[in-house]
Amino acid sequence: MLNRRNFIKTIVGTSVAVPGILNANDNLGKDIKFDEIADVIIIGSGVSAHICAAYLVKNKIDVLMIEKMDRIGGNSALSQQDFAVLNSDLQIKAGIKDSEELFLNDLNKAGAGYNHLEHSLRIIRNSNEAYEFAKSCGVKYADKLKFLGGHSVARSVETIGGGGACISTLNEFFIKHNGKIKNETKCDEIIQDESGKIIGVSVRENYRFNRNLANDDRENLSGDKKHYKARLAVVFATGGFSRDIEFRSIVNPRLRLAKSPSSLGQTAGALKQMLKVGAIPTQLALSRFSFGIPTEDLIYGIMVDCNAKRFLNEDGDRQGLSNKILAHMEKINTTIYPIIIFDSTGFANSHDPNRMQSFITAGKMKKFDSLSDLANNFKLNENDLSKTMQDYETGISNNKDEFKKDLSKIKNSSMSKAPFYAMTAAPGLSYTPGGVYADINMRVLNISNYEPIKGLYAIGEATGGVHGQSRLTSCSIPDCMTSGIACAKDILKGV
Amino acid sequence: MQKLLMILILSIFALGNEFVIKPHHIEVKLKCTDCHKEANEKDYKALDSNSCLSCHGSKEKLAKRLDFLKGKNPHNSIHDNANLNCYTCHNEHKPSFNMCNTCHNTKTWMREIK
Ligand SMILES: Cc1cc2nc3c(=O)[nH]c(=O)nc-3n(C[C@H](O)[C@H](O)[C@H](O)COP(=O)(O)OP(=O)(O)OC[C@H]3O[C@@H](n4cnc5c(N)ncnc54)[C@H](O)[C@@H]3O)c2cc1C
Numbered sequence: 001m002l003n004r005r006n007f008i009k010t011i012v013g014t015s016v017a018v019p020g021i022l023n024a025n026d027n028l029g030k031d032i033k034f035d036e037i038a039d040v041i042i043i044g045s046g047v048s049a050h051i052c053a054a055y056l057v058k059n060k061i062d063v064l065m066i067e068k069m070d071r072i073g074g075n076s077a078l079s080q081q082d083f084a085v086l087n088s089d090l091q092i093k094a095g096i097k098d099s100e101e102l103f104l105n106d107l108n109k110a111g112a113g114y115n116h117l118e119h120s121l122r123i124i125r126n127s128n129e130a131y132e133f134a135k136s137c138g139v140k141y142a143d144k145l146k147f148l149g150g151h152s153v154a155r156s157v158e159t160i161g162g163g164g165a166c167i168s169t170l171n172e173f174f175i176k177h178n179g180k181i182k183n184e185t186k187c188d189e190i191i192q193d194e195s196g197k198i199i200g201v202s203v204r205e206n207y208r209f210n211r212n213l214a215n216d217d218r219e220n221l222s223g224d225k226k227h228y229k230a231r232l233a234v235v236f237a238t239g240g241f242s243r244d245i246e247f248r249s250i251v252n253p254r255l256r257l258a259k260s261p262s263s264l265g266q267t268a269g270a271l272k273q274m275l276k277v278g279a280i281p282t283q284l285a286l287s288r289f290s291f292g293i294p295t296e297d298l299i300y301g302i303m304v305d306c307n308a309k310r311f312l313n314e315d316g317d318r319q320g321l322s323n324k325i326l327a328h329m330e331k332i333n334t335t336i337y338p339i340i341i342f343d344s345t346g347f348a349n350s351h352d353p354n355r356m357q358s359f360i361t362a363g364k365m366k367k368f369d370s371l372s373d374l375a376n377n378f379k380l381n382e383n384d385l386s387k388t389m390q391d392y393e394t395g396i397s398n399n400k401d402e403f404k405k406d407l408s409k410i411k412n413s414s415m416s417k418a419p420f421y422a423m424t425a426a427p428g429l430s431y432t433p434g435g436v437y438a439d440i441n442m443r444v445l446n447i448s449n450y451e452p453i454k455g456l457y458a459i460g461e462a463t464g465g466v467h468g469q470s471r472l473t474s475c476s477i478p479d480c481m482t483s484g485i486a487c488a489k490d491i492l493k494g495v
Numbered sequence: 496m497q498k499l500l501m502i503l504i505l506s507i508f509a510l511g512n513e514f515v516i517k518p519h520h521i522e523v524k525l526k527c528t529d530c531h532k533e534a535n536e537k538d539y540k541a542l543d544s545n546s547c548l549s550c551h552g553s554k555e556k557l558a559k560r561l562d563f564l565k566g567k568n569p570h571n572s573i574h575d576n577a578n579l580n581c582y583t584c585h586n587e588h589k590p591s592f593n594m595c596n597t598c599h600n601t602k603t604w605m606r607e608i609k
Contacts, residue, residue: 072578164574
């Protein structure tokens with residue numbers, strides 16, 4: 001927020017903006033000279049930004065999108081973009097019986113009651129509209145449904161070409177409809193007028209993100225300062241903060257040691273800007289992990305820490321296992337991730353052997369002819385490792401596992417038949433469920449009175465409280481898309 | 496190896512410790528002023544991609560040369576197509592950085608990045 005002295009005086013009665021036409025407000029830059037002006041300024045260039053932008057430009061609104069990174073698309077460009085949709089054409093064609101109640105049940109179960117119901121319903125009820133809108137912009141979906149974990153029916157559509165294709169298609173659509181985008185332009189501050197209404201942002205053009213800094217938001221001074229004015233609204237579509245080790249360790253110390261497969265720019269800077277103008281921080285301590293290997297297969301192997309010792313029951317979901325791994329690493333004071341080991345019997349028990357094979361081709365999992373090769377490769381003490389494996393086998397023969405694993409489920413897996421297969425077990429923080437709280441029109445609410453902060457919207461992963469304790473698979477994309485459209489519609493109401 | 500060492504020593508000698516030039520650029524005898532057009536050394540700024548492309552051709556041309564990597568072409572990836580700036584991965588005066596490597600194990604398909 002700029003300090004009071006820099007506030008711009010607004011003339012009463014000119015707050016209704018006319019898209020595409022300069023109105024009286026625009027000339028008020030007494031204290032601030034605005035370098036750019038647009039009806040709507042969208043911060044971020046992921047799927048939520050692009051869907052919102054596409055909807056607005058299609059309705060002739062003049063939109064300027066800015067992105068701090070060189071890369072367009074943030075995490076959305078890395079994402080598979082599996083997309084849960086209620087009553088899609090594909091569900092109807094396949095005769096799948098789905099309903100609002102079923103979908104809500106699934107979301108509530110994952111969210112464990114931490115999820116705001118009105119947002120769950122926003123996602124469910126508008127998912128098909130969003131999917132159809134994305135298609136109308138040219139995004140392509142495979143002609144099959146996915147039945148993903150945590151969903152009670154097959155309801156997820158598959159984006160052809162994943163997030164990369166989705167973002168480049170939407171970007172083309174946006175540009176074709178006269179949308180403007182500037183990358184390497186970072187939003188630094190939200191500008192308010194005297195009444196508290198959001199009227200623009202202060203940015204740096206020619207900004208170059210520096211991955212070597214401990215905190216790019218605080219330390220990076222690159223770029224040329226500019227001021228942009230928004231006639232109608234500023235939309236924060238700024239994603240999560242999974243790469244911001246400093247910030248995520250403050251909101252939840254358990255997250256400190258997590259790895260992150262996220263885009264390098266996923267930091268908390270934008271979130272902090274919204275908090276400064278009074279947004280409500282919501283559920284920032286929550287996390288969502290990816291694991292690199294289907295966790296249902298882990299029961300057939302063992303996981304050992306850097307001392308070659310087991311420390312948990314390998315049978316668990318990725319959220320639970322990730323938490324236990326990170327807690328154990330803190331306890332034994334190491335930054336080294338544990339190793340997952342299968343012998344050839346355990347490896348063969350995988351529910352998806354082709355996928356396991358693909359991990360080997362990708363170099364993610366390695367095959368070892370002897371235990372000493374494995375121990376060498378991961379710098380484990382061979383004797384200790386061998387003892388751990390023997391203990392595990394003794395447990396199997398006595399039908400009593402040290403960590404209470406249900407041995408009746410391991411399908412005769414053992415831990416002694418070469419070749420061995422192993423990979424690092426690194427909990428990957430790929431999504432941060434926390435963010436600012438917004439109403440279902442995606443207006444950011446003010447912490448002092450719970451009223452919307454005029455002119456400020458937040459969409460996509462930047463918002464919090466939507467998914468609750470654990471976000472259901474393939475439900476970020478419908479969240480990003482439905483929030484983008486809800487925001488666009490609310491902005492259009494004011495035109 | 497010896498040749499490389501010589502080149503390195505020479506480059507350090509010529510440019511001071513701070514701004515070492517990569518061996519392949521020394522080999523074609525690049526001087527500071529070939530890339531930095533500012534009159535005064537103290538005004539030198541970080542380059543944009545167009546400076547690189549003035550010798551290396553277009554991003555599309557560079558992408559084509561790695562077409563044999565099929566779906567794993569870093570110059571035309573499924574995430575970014577051919578849209579990234581050169582300096583997102585390549586550095587001239589410090590070690591380069593393989594961004595693909597932040598999520599994928601690139602050893603199985605990519606050489607060390609220059
Ligand atoms: C590998 C991976 C796979 C995934 N797979 C799925 C899946 O299959 N299904 C699913 O539903 N979800 C999936 N997700 C999650 C989902 O993709 C993301 O939650 C979603 O794409 C987020 O979109 P967004 O638009 O909110 O933010 P992002 O796409 O992250 O975009 C935010 C952008 O804002 C920019 N930004 C931030 N601060 C500033 C600033 N101050 N100034 C300017 N720009 C700024 C960032 O650089 C970034 O580009 C996956 C995530 C990952 C990492």
